Amino acid sequence: MPKLSVVIPCYYNEANIPVTVEELVANEASFPAGVEFEYVFVNDGSGDDTLGALRRAQRAHPARLRIVDLAGNVGSYNAIVAGLAHASGDCLAVITADLQDPPALMAQMYAHWQQGFKLVIGNRQEREETGPAQALARLFHWLMKHLALRNIPAGGFDYALFDRQVATEVVQLHERNSNVFYLMVWLGFAYVSLPYTRRKRTIGQSRWTLTKKITLLIDSLVSFSFVPIRAISAVGLCLGLLALLYGVYVIALKLTHPNEPAGWTTLMVVLLFVSAFQMIALGVIGEYVWRGLDAARNRPLYVVKNVY
Template sequence: MRDRGMIEGLTFEAAPEAVTRPLVSLIVPVLNEQDAVIPFVQAIDGMVQSQWPVLEDRPRLEIIFVDDGSTDATAAVLRGLCAGDKRVKLIQLSRNFGKEAALSAGLKASRGDAVVPMDVDLQDPPELLRPMIDRWQSGVQVVNARRCDRSSDTMFKRSSAQLFYKAINSLADHPIAEDVGDFRLFDRAAVDALNQMTEHSRFNKGLFSWIGFRTETLDYVRPQRAVGDTKWKFSKLLALAVDGIVASTTFPLRIWTILGSVISLLAFGYAGFLVIRTVLFGVDTPGYASLMAAVLMLGGLNLLSLGLMGEYIGRIAKQVRGRPLYIVADKVGF
């Protein structure tokens, strides 16, 4: 029933209040995924129709694919999708900048009231979007999706991931959520905070933890990859792990301050012992083995500490150069 109102003695019927459906942005970084993008969009369509059977209840969607320098027909397939579906948008980067940069490009371009990064391989189940959005609409600003069962991963990947989380959370100033990847929902306020971050050596999981906001977690079983092969090689995973530790804490630098202090105290104590022994018992012939052990140990520690400082200094150099995190070659659908 319409409300009635009066302006200077005139009576009128007010129009019903307009109801705006929320806009949800899906951020999908892709690299050589020409066979996966169409099944992904089809899976999203099927999820929307099954989870929100009433059209008026459905959130509006924009699906932002970020092509991170693909060399196959991924860009051509995405351009075709953009031409036939206004929800689909394409950001094409000028070359491969890495998933962290591609994800940042998608976050920057998103317009949604809520934003959800997802993998195109459907290991991030579209069916989880409905409970994530429901939590968000109840007032939660960040909804994490935690992998409670990683049996689909190899033994090496599971063990290395467990080791990484234990290492980084024992060192990081702000621990990251274990077994939570990029698949999570962000409120617009959280996305705006992330877009203010200027780090060049990007570790998004650390940034997601650092911004805070009201957070809840949903558990899910991670399925097998639906199409294609993973693009994460061991060297890339190792580089990401180093970036994560270096970006999350300066504690490794402090270790060498502590270790140097301890070694200095031991050295002064040993020097005092040698002076006293020489005064009391005279000079004896120094042992070659003990001398070489001390030299090699201290030399190794010096090289290790220099290498660690080099990791931080290298990232400082990248930051000081001021180059952009990524370069957009083209945008379609915006």
């Protein structure tokens, strides 16, 4: 039977680890007999006792758990790439350590992989979360679907099961400042999407801050879409047309009313508007240039401190 490696990035998940490990192990009963399991926990530079909790769980399940302890915090997506690089399964899955994504869905995902699908996505159709977090998540995935990758499922996802080939391709891409799950879709393999309701977090406090969410949105849009650059060109073309029309108007006004005083207010509005656009344009271009510089440095995505 095949081997399934489950990659779990961890950041300040000390309280989650005992519950998460036991639920994952209990979920093995949902799979066909004989499937071998490997759980690759990646400690992403946590400042609490996440590593200690993982070591204690490993002593309880020595044959199943592998721990990759990173030297510093590199972000969940780079931590996932580190886990993929250290996993040895024929197929792999990625799930969060806070149990907001249901492990029970993994058996259905595995069944679709057995049918030949290289990528199986757990698609968040509903969320138990409410308020600004839900609204921001919906906006993020709407923008990604309509401006970047039109073939991603609505609602977004960060729960997937995929073939070893997909994992190998993602690791070899060595992509920086990107979204590892959207990279899987970008590869072009046919996938199946399974809907589920994302749970509300009940243990610990999320470290997924508003700043990190905005950074992810910018990284994802810039990585998979040229829309921001093309939008600058489109707005610049429109401004140029307006400037031409306004120039014709000013010349006509001068010819018909030679003593008409200059319009200070109009001049300042146009000047401020164009200047603001130029600053925004420079900022968007800077985002692309910075990512090109970051890629040219070729620094490692992560540094592994220890592997247990």
